[in-house]
Amino acid sequence: MSSQSNDSWLYEISAKRKLIELNFKEIWQYRDLLFLFVKRDIVTVYKQTVLGPLWFFIQPLFTSVIFTLVFNNIAKIETGLVPAFLFNLSGITAWNYFKVCLMGTSSTFRSNAGLFGKVYFPRFIVPLSKVISNLVKFGIQMIILIGFYIYYLSTGAEIYLSWNALWFPVLLLYMILYGLGVGMIISTLTTKYRDISLLLGFFIQLLMYISAVPYPMKALTNSSYGWVVEYNPLAYIMEAFRHILFNDPSLYFNETTLGFIGLLGAFLFIVGLALFNRTEKTFIDTV
Amino acid sequence: MSKTILKAENISKQYRLGLVGTGSLMHDVNRWWHRIRGKEDPYLKVGAVNDRSAKATDDYVWALKDINFEVQEGEVLGIIGKNGAGKSTLLKLLSRVTSPTTGVIKSRGRIASLLEVGTGFHPELTGRENIYLNGAILGMTKAEIDAKVDEIIEFSGCEMYIDTPTKRYSSGMTVRLGFAVAAHLEPDILVVDEVLAVGDAEFQKKAIGKMQAISSGEGRTVLFVSHNMASVSSLCTRVLVLKNGQINFSGPTDEGITHYLKEYEGHVQKNFQKWDLATAPEKDGIKLVSANIFSRSENEKDTIRMDDEIVLEYKLWANNLSRNIFVNTQFLDDNDFILFATTSRESVQNDNIGEEGFLTLKMLIPSNFFNEGNFSTNLVVVEDVDGKKSKLITKQNLLSFIVTPKPIELGEWMGKSKGPLRPSFKWEKEININ
Helix, strand or coil: CCCCCCCCCCEEEECCCCCCCCCHHHHHHCHHHHHHHHHHHHHHHCCCCCCHHHHHHHHHHHHHHHHHHHHHHHCCCCCCCCCHHHHHHHHHHHHHHHHHHHHHHHCHHHHCHHHHCCCCCCCCHHHHHHHHHHHHHHHHHHHHHHHHHHHHHHCCCCCCCCHHHHHHHHHHHHHHHHHHHHHHHHHHHHHHCCHHHHHHHHHHHHHHHCCCCCCCCHHHHCCCCHHHHHCCHHHHHHHHHHHHHHCCCCCCCCHHHHHHHHHHHHHHHHHHHHHHHHHHHHHHHHC | CCCEEEEEEEEEEEEECCCCCHHHHHHHHHHHHHHHCCCCCHHHCCCEECCCCCCCCCCEEEEEEEEEEEEECCCEEEEEECCCCCHHHHHHHHCCCCCCCEEEEEECCCEEECCCCCCCCCCCCEHHHHHHHHHHHCCCCHHHHHHHHHHHHHHHCCHHHCCCEHHHCCHHHHHHHHHHHHHCCCCCEEEECCCCCCCCHHHHHHHHHHHHHHHHHCCCEEEEECCCHHHHHHHCCEEEEEECCEEEEEEEHHHHHHHHHHHHCCCCCECEEECCCCCCCEECCEEEEEEEEEECCCCCCCCEECCCCEEEEEEEEECCCCCCEEEEEEEECCCCCEEEEEECHHHCCCCCCCCCEEEEEEEEECCCCECCEEEEEEEEEEEEECCEEEEEEEEEEEEEEEEECCCCCCCCCCCCCCCCECCCCCCCCCCCCC
């Protein structure tokens, strides 16, 4: 009666694991869950706040004002042809997206331990939902950026769009790859040893300052700290993001370099995914 | 059409005892060092048996060890065992929350569990939004939820609050809503833990009814975990008894429950005693050869269910069968409190055969007399010589037996009723209209 051992099983649960496993079919089956997670993330952030979604605008604007005051008015950092405020706003918009992808992904296991401990669904859905829901916020912030872009154009700033703007989706993909890749690596480390999550906030802040966010790469390359940005793929991404928007020749932009940065991003993503797959099977025992 | 839908092959699960600290970092490093040299994990060899009360001597423990079982399609399998026997670990493995240390679980169907209701509820979302979120987490698609959302709301009885954030709900309402979603899942295999200790009486009844409907009416494969023997008995067709992380028993429900009661609640079953003629208890030419208490039902003589007729049988040897011998039996409950005594005196016929031989005395206890529980008997063998009675053989605690609950009907009271006896007497009703 039960001799159907050669029949196909729907799935098997065992300790053995494939190194890299991304079951797109399964993720597709759970697409409604992905959508609902995205919706939850967007809807719940500003519930019970008076200003509501306006907070999406306020954060980057305030930070840009402060950066402009500190780095440009006080520290006198030159931003080339780009108005300082617009320079900072664009950097913060891009950096914020990378940051929330990284933070959201790296806390996947710890902040969902309760949920993961009770039901199964493809765990990759969670970082994926963070990437998508933050994409919506990023989109809203891009609208403000465009608004100020148009304003500065009308006041005669020497910035313009070129065909290079087609790099935009590529750079966005890079931010996602780095955010997910590094985030997944960190997430696996935090499950057992929590020390890392305590370091993370500090680490990300430091990372921003060494990734050419509040200043152009040029400001550092001629100093003895030039290596900080020269060997930092994130700095190249931030710099390229501004270059394709403003076409300021003083901003560094090189297609070959970006190609290598893309390869490195893909590599980080694969390493992250391998670690993530390993962790998701048993992390609930050690979290 | 019995087709294996779920199969567990040699599954084991090891856990680390104590805290995660620098010691565990050393173990991780050591494990990694063994792995890159292509050697086996050194910590898989160690590991104590999962016995909660024993002193921890090892750093590792086997929460489950070498579990093998199969579940057929449409079967309702009960999983019973003491706290810490490994039930929850097994359910966690089956619901893919964590993976086994060794072994494989193979499944032909989607598994969903009623382990925890209201999983993933977000307090800021409304009841309706949470139905969708919770349903999707449990594996339903949006279309499936759309089709059932009205039914779910009605079942939960929270219609008035459905568009209010769940953080404003009382805890009971949250549970109701969570259970309502879970109860409307349609997986191939449903894992049900004891979720019934929630909600008020009205809702409990509703929940029990729904569960029985799922497991009996709809022919779904169900894995049912419970401490309530009455519900196990009424829902399950087969049970697994877990003990210290191992399968202690696997088989028919009644037998499994008896086994469980014996193993865990300290119940003892000594329903048959037999002696050789040479060694049998004897006095004045009368010997007690055997004593036996058993169910009169056809199949299972050793397990006694509440609704079985029970036979009590003594076999005596007498040097002269014309002697006027009778037996007096006391029935005691779990606390050795005498419930009642009964004597064979009136019923025994004296045939006046002056030869030696065997004498068998049988008594029939009607069905639905004892409540579920553990009982024991004392025996006194008495001889009546012209109205003068003398005790010949006295046996304290001669037999003990376990009465297991009977399956109950839909909507009936699931709990254990009080008292050691639960006789069903005949009642008459009289109505007078004035």
